[in-house]
Amino acid sequence: MESSTAVRYSSIPQDSALMEALQTRSNVLQLTQHAEDAVLKPEDCGGWSHSLRAALAVRIAVNNGLPELADHYASMISDDACKPVADTDNDGSAQNLTHVVAYMDSVAVSPRDVVDTDISELQQQGVSDADIVRLTELNAFMAYQVRLIAGLRILSEVPA
């Protein structure tokens, strides 16, 4: 339970009904943590280093109003060259990542508006299909984790 990022950033009171419910679903929390490792620190990174993945995760946490979770991912950025990508005011142009940053922001914030040309533009920029899937899985996992934390927080604020 202590090793769960979602629990750590949700301020859940000990001995609460919510903590008891989370114990019942401890397998889900454990699998969630394995998924975090798979998208943030995979053995096969493809085109996206661990530091770049962490920087992109920071943007998503910030866009979802979770600064503490953003700090969690910022602490994983070991390559200084990736740090500017974590800044949501940076469009990634100085890092030659404009297309990647635009795609990630769009999928994170308004997935309903993503269309086929968003994918074909990445392909035209030379991003491989495997790397498109890797980016999208990172984004999609983060969408899950930020909502899990938002849900646990609001449940903690309104005790049973």
Added chain:
Amino acid sequence: MSQVIHKFTKRVPEWRPRVKPVVLEEATAEQLDALQVTPSNTKVSDYVLVLAHDVETLKVRSPLFNAIMYDKGGLSRAEREIGALGASVINRCIYCAAVHASRHAQLTKDESVTDLLFSEGESAKLEPRDQAIFDFAKALAKTPSEANASHVKALREAGLSELEILDLVLSSSLFGWANRLMHVLGDPVRRGDKS
């Protein structure tokens, strides 16, 4: 070129990928393991073959998905499907909405709830317990989440236990994930109209 479906439908469409799926004959041992391909089971959907490009994530995602949607106790399976539908409506994932409406209808042996969801969309009026579940799932699916204390109170007033509400948080959040794969990496097209 086949027609992409842009409106919610209860007829489950086909899914046409926007990226090339992994070719089964060229898959690595790790991909075959994650795809659970055996000599007697060689049928794998294009969707899973697309996800096999990121095999480390696919391997952990499948057991997590199954645990959230099917583990015993807590929220009923049909009500977890409403959590999935709330997110899919907000994210306009036509394919996910069709599949999970169909599961809800099978589980409850009743199409009236999902018919209402398709005819009325986000503003559908359901019976109080389903409504509280649907409203919370929709609010949590927004970016950032708009789930608030009044949503939680409505769930408690509708009789949901803490474990049931946790299961709802999980199912709606999980479809924040699933919708971003299905809706972003492919298009829903009419069955038999894929190429």
